[in-house]
């Protein structure tokens with residue numbers, strides 16, 4: 032028997048990467064090594080102090096039982112302390128912090144708590160696809176906010192029609208941004224808070240890349256640092272990118288008490304929290320030795336410099352940025368992002384992500400992820416040099 036899918040998944044947009052995946056499989060058959068610069072998943076291991084903490088915690092029998100729904104208080108205290116040390120933000124670990132099974136889980140569940148059918152989420156374009164899909168799953172509608180280079184890849188709130196703003200319940204932001212690599216300014220965050228207050232919108236900041244920066248003198252800011260943020264905002268933070276923990280599934284959200292509560296209510300009815308041993312390892316990640324995170328930044332810095340030098344020698348232009356492990360690169364004249372991605376996969380065995388995969392305003396660009404060794408990144412450049420664009 033073959034079961035008919037529910038409308039909510041039937042209505043999902045066609046999987047844009049299916050064609051790339053098919054071509055990749057074809058090339059893999061022919062070539063020894065396809066260089067995959069497509070996925071944003073750290074290639075280096077989780078720092079050993081964190082792995083050791085998990086091993087110890089896994090032995091404790093009290094960790095083998097159901098965890099608490101909101102997360103271990105000790106983990107939430109560690110998250111609050113991390114926010115205080117890193118951003119100078121005071122958080123009440125009991126009411127203003129919640130543990131998540133990775134930040135994606137929290138982002139995907141949030142609209143279920145705050146979107147009624149017909150309500151609107153304001154979603155950037157290009158963007159991480161979860162914001163729009165989760166809104167639609169909850170029965171809401173999506174209004175796209177274009178991210179344009181001339182605006183520093185920040186949405187222009189003034190261009191959002193009044194009737195849309197009035198129906199909006201959630202506004203998603205993501206800085207440092209995937210895929211454009213842009214950062215938010217303090218002024219922009221102030222504007223976002225004012226806009227959210229005016230229209231009574233829950234402001235959502237997805238911030239997994241605040242610790243992936245290049246100039247230590249210009250570390251990315253948190254929305255929570257801005258005055259009034261807690262009145263209207265929740266911020267998602269992840270251990271995945273900072274500590275190479277994508278497979279562990281742990282993150283957290285902080286901020287507005289009712290936003291945290293609403294998310295907690297959904298989660299109580301859906302999941303049963305994060306394995307406590309992983310939360311104990313998370314405490315070690317957030318409050319233990321930070322040299323692993325620093326090492327990561329050095330690794331990405333070296334890779335990024337090597338790749339940028341290559342791009343410049345080829346004559347490809349990219350967005351200058353101080354954060355994330357991506358490069359947002361402009362297409363050469365005469366190609367769509369899909370055509371270009373297909374060409375370099377077929378002719379050079381290099382996988383990149385076509386910009387349009389993140390939304391229509393991503394057209395004109397492609398994304399490279401620096402989660403491969405410097406040697407492979409250099410080889411990718413050498414292969415691209417041999418192509419005619």
Ligand SMILES: *Cc1c(COP(=O)(O)O)cnc(C)c1O
Nearest residue numbers: 133134135159209239269271282
């Ligand atoms: C990686 C990523 C996340 C999710 O990370 P988790 O592993 O679920 O914590 C969320 N948002 C963006 C923009 C990302 O790139």
